[in-house]
Amino acid sequence: MSLTSRQNADGKLSTVGEESVYRKINRRLLPILLLCYTFAYLDRVNIGFAKLHMQQDIPALTEAVFGIGAGLFFLAYACLEIPSNMLMHKIGARRTITRIMILWGLSSSAMLFVRDETSFYALRILLGIFEAGFAPGIILYLTYWYPARRMAAVMGIYMLAGPIGSILGSGVSAAIIAATDNLGGMAGWQWMFLIQGLPCVFLGFLFWKSMADRPSEAAWLSDSEKLIVAKAIGETKANQSTHRFVDALREPSVYIMAAAYFGIMCGIYAVSFWLPTILKDNGVKDTFAIGMLTAIPYALTIPSMILISRSSDRFQERKWHAIVPALVAAAGLTVAAFTSTNFLLSFVALCVAVCAVWSAYTVFWAVPSQHFGGTAAVGGIAFINTIGILGGFVAPTIMGFVREATGSTQGGLLTMVGLLFVSIAALLLLPAALRKHKIAADA
Template sequence: MLLWLVASESKKTTDRGVGAMKKTNVRTHDVSAIYKKIDLRVLPFLLLCYLVAYLDRVNVGFAKLHMQSDLGLSDAAYGLGAGIFFIGYAIFETPSNLLLTKIGARKTLSRVMVLWGGTSSCMLFVNSETSFYVLRFLLGVFEAGFAPGMIYYLTLWYGRERLARVMAVVMLAGPIGSIIGSPLSTWIMAEFESVGGLRGWQWMFLLEGLPAVVLGVVALKVLSDTPAAAPWLTDAEKTLHSTLVQTEASDHSSLRTALKDPRIYLMAAGYFCLISGIYAMSFWLPSIIRDSGVDDLMTIGFLAAIPYVGAIILMQILSRSSDRRNERRWHTAIPAILAAACLAGSTVFKDNLAAALTCLSFGTALMWAAYTVFWAIPPQYLKGTAAAGGIAVINTIGLMGGFVSPTLIGYLKSLTGTTEAGIFAMVLLVAVGALLLAANRPPSTTRPANSNAAAAQE
């Protein structure tokens, strides 16, 4: 599936470049060759890295099924521990992304992966509420900067008229990580239970954390800091690529100027609400399924994977529609409000697992689709240092939703004894997020010359 997605992206990129080539007198097959190389060199590796990152971030949701009782954690304590990851992440994210522009993506992403992979594996040593909090916090500290750094890195390789589709490929890590991670995590927990005197959840943290360390080392060899530094592009290809991507206009050229723009914070607030819903599902879906009466670990794992199959399909459809129309705002706001309605519907059918899971599946898919297109918005008017810092600021503020939502659901569940109140809170947050996303008008409806010409050919 990964090879098909990359090949498809390469073909779409070529098609979109036809009009631009007519205007710049550059042969279409030259552009095709460049983007075929970039697609195959950049996208699969980043997708794999982000998949491992997402898995290490949310596997605590499956560990909860046994770890909570082993350690005597309350639902509120678990929710706080799951969410405290994002506190560490938020504190160190912007500095990490600004450092990326100084030392390069290769060293930055390598450092991040090695440190977070080692910390994730160390989760096997958790033996108390305090150690749970400390290691989750450190995991956030060490992973800080990876996602926004990756997004900024992609803006160096792809023009903004291609970004939604490219993001849709890399952001597949979330749903794929959930599809793979759900049965994988529960299988490890079941099969490795008591092996070597360790519980199944301890083996899960160990085995799922080590791949990040390996990928961090490999990144030093695989990644190039910029297109100009890529040894696998010829000088002619580098020159052509710079005319396709780096000449696009930007409303902000410095971080200081960008941070004065209220649209940055409007985007961040909308993103915060969207992320709250996404991580609520990531951390609590296994528990919601168990509370509905399903006790078998493997069954829980497979049922928890269902919502993300639809997410993969909808992410591709919505991102391509967004690129084709060069429209981002309504491609995020409308799916978000529909997602809120679906989450609300899941509580109506709480006594019917099939109906509730259907609502949760549609809601999750819609939130992921909106999330994918959202990340094509900031690069529309942020560039260079402003892009690196601005994207990090948006992601930092937004990812606090990853702290708020599991913590809030845990608190409300401890208070009421059910997850319904928590889900209703997520409905409200996602609905508010939809309104904020709709209110965020783009700075300009003018496309770069390349984009206009490309669109004319579609």
């Protein structure tokens, strides 16, 4: 294998051999990880679409109950994020991810048994418990394979699961509900949970059979290819200033990252859970039409994420590649909040907001892997994700209560705008905090 050097856009040397190895790794890892995360995201957001039909069959599921139940998933999830990642670091990704996917697939399918408020809450909590650790676990897993300088582009592919899952959660969910309603005595939304939940069980077994815990254990890499990966990862480790989780918890930067991520997640989940309802409020009554319209902003998001993440890696710049999209997302949600009576303008604004907030989300995750190593990466990534994922509880809960109190989603959307500005402020402060810590560590 040729090891001829060539110059990267950032001025650093890489090798033709390294490029070849990482193309091979990309083909092996990313399609399976993308597929797994697509179904994970689908199982989070399909509840927002099923809501329109569940409330007709189960009157107890009011707007406030729906908001709390949707958020309880994230509360349960957040409580077990760090323990799950610590366990994965000890026993390996294959055991951890396989266990997570099989159990969450079964619990997601079991949503078809919801009959009242209590069963709705219980199953959402179980889904959160069983899926806990999946997202930070996969991010940690990627740090075992990719150096920090490649992470934005890699996350740009892996995170496509969000918009893809949202497309499936709208268009495909609408088609399933419409085609299966009253089939075999079950409502369409019950079939939807069953059909979209069971594939996760199969994917759990696929992960077990096809993935390796570390590059050194990958039978499909030659010894020389493993050395190339080890060298690339070693460069990242040499630049990481924090290696113990207890030290990471003492750093202001980890809390600044968590605050930034929290606001971004609030923006994402506010739209994910409530877009079908917002469309219905704007006069779109047909279920299939709502599904198709909901898919449009996420289809537009896919090229946006790829372009922004590749640009971030090309210029090795993270700060403004995250801040500018966050600002655009805040502007989009603001316009949408004040133009609810103008469907076209409001919908275009929501499309812009969705594209922008997902782009900020993608670039954000290139930062922690560059800064944290060892158990600091294990616990630090999980801690940041834990705080951020609480946005999945806060956003739908606020939106639910505001809508029930006012009959409108405007106040809820404007609250999400405020939280996005918290993210922007944190992203502005983060580089200085990281520099200060590195200077202290070097001293």
